[in-house]
Amino acid sequence: xxxxxxxxxxxxxxxxxSLELGCNYSYGGTVNLFWYVQYPGQxxxxxxxxxxxxxxxKGIKGFEAEFIKSKFSxxxxxxxxxxxxxxxYFCAVNAATGNQFYFxxxxxxxxxx
Amino acid sequence: NAxxxxxxxxxxxxxxxxxxxxxxxDMNHEYMYWYRQDxxxxxxxxxxxxxxxxxxxxxxxxxxxxxxxxKQNFLLGLESAAPSQTSVYFCASxxxxxxxxxxxxxxxxxxxx
Numbered sequence: 289x290x291x292x293x294x295x296x297x298x299x300x301x302x303x304x305x306s307l308e309l310g311c312n313y314s315y316g317g318t319v320n321l322f323w324y325v326q327y328p329g330q331x332x333x334x335x336x337x338x339x340x341x342x343x344x345x346k347g348i349k350g351f352e353a354e355f356i357k358s359k360f361s362x363x364x365x366x367x368x369x370x371x372x373x374x375x376x377y378f379c380a381v382n383a384a385t386g387n388q389f390y391f392x393x394x395x396x397x398x399x400x401x
Numbered sequence: 402n403a404x405x406x407x408x409x410x411x412x413x414x415x416x417x418x419x420x421x422x423x424x425x426x427d428m429n430h431e432y433m434y435w436y437r438q439d440x441x442x443x444x445x446x447x448x449x450x451x452x453x454x455x456x457x458x459x460x461x462x463x464x465x466x467x468x469x470x471x472k473q474n475f476l477l478g479l480e481s482a483a484p485s486q487t488s489v490y491f492c493a494s495x496x497x498x499x500x501x502x503x504x505x506x507x508x509x510x511x512x513x514x
Contacts, residue, residue: 292443320500331405332491332505339500378443380503388459389503391436391444 292381294392301369302400309364309395311379321362322380322389323353332378338362349373371401403427407492407506414482414513422477422509424492432495433475434459434503435467437488444491450475451498482513 295310313319323335336347343355353364362379379392405426414420424433431452436444446459450469464486466478475494479486490509495501 294443322503324503324505331507332493332503334502337500337502380444388446388449389434390460393441393443 292379292390292392294377294379294395296395297393298396298398300398300400303371304368305399307364307366307369307373307397309377309379309397311362311364311392312360313362313379313381313390314360315381315383317383320382321353321355323347323351323362323364324378324380324391326376326378326394328375335364335377369397369399371399373397374399405492405494405504405506407490407509409509410507411510412512414479414511416483416513418482419478419480420482420511421479422490422492422511424475424477424494424506425473426475426492426494426504427473428494428496428504429472430494430496430504431472432498432501433469434493434495435465435475435477436491436493437461438491438508439488447477447490479511482511484513487511487513 291314293312321338324332325335326332338345338355346352351366377395380389382389408423434449435447438444445461448467450456453472456467468476492506493503
């Protein structure tokens with residue numbers, strides 16, 4: 289079975305700091321990669337996704353992620369975080385020919401004004 | 402546009418009691434999923450459905466049953482609740498199986514005493 293690791297469980301940053309959240313997966317084949325975000329009191333929603341092509345993908349609200357195949361990684365980045373980015377972030381993977389999404393354990397981000 | 406709606410949002414059960422969680426989506430999606438979210442475990446797939454009248458087991462199906470009698474509804478049943486089933490349950494739907502964005506409900510918090 290596939291697995292997804294998110295190394296940072298809790299991250300606290302000041303506004304305007306840069307963000308990078310790690311995500312690694314274990315699967316040797318072709319994968320589709322996703323980052324979801326859950327703002328306080330809200331449901332999970334898609335931040336960005338990667339299927340193929342340019343390994344640097346841009347999502348909503350200034351987020352981007354880079355797929356590095358050799359490292360089995362799909363790290364999420366944002367150059368300058370805002371207080372409104374406080375949320376829980378989930379990395380997810382599915383095999384291109386599979387039928388299940390596998391989620392990481394999530395990273396809780398707190399941005400201090 | 403309601404998207405994905407889950408009921409109830411909160412429920413407390415005693416061990417051995419039964420209950421059903423209802424998920425309804427108004428986006429005409431073929432694919433529907435039930436996940437549970439536990440601290441330190443991320444989201445784990447319980448059951449999913451690839452269309453009306455179909456269901457399939459996910460990663461953690463034991464102790465749960467599901468039904469998809471209508472395309473827009475996906476029911477999750479607990480026949481005899483156990484404390485280990487205390488969790489937050491999320492329903493999701495998607496237009497495509499592997500590459501589609503998951504649309505989530507707001508979650509249902511279940512406590513089994």
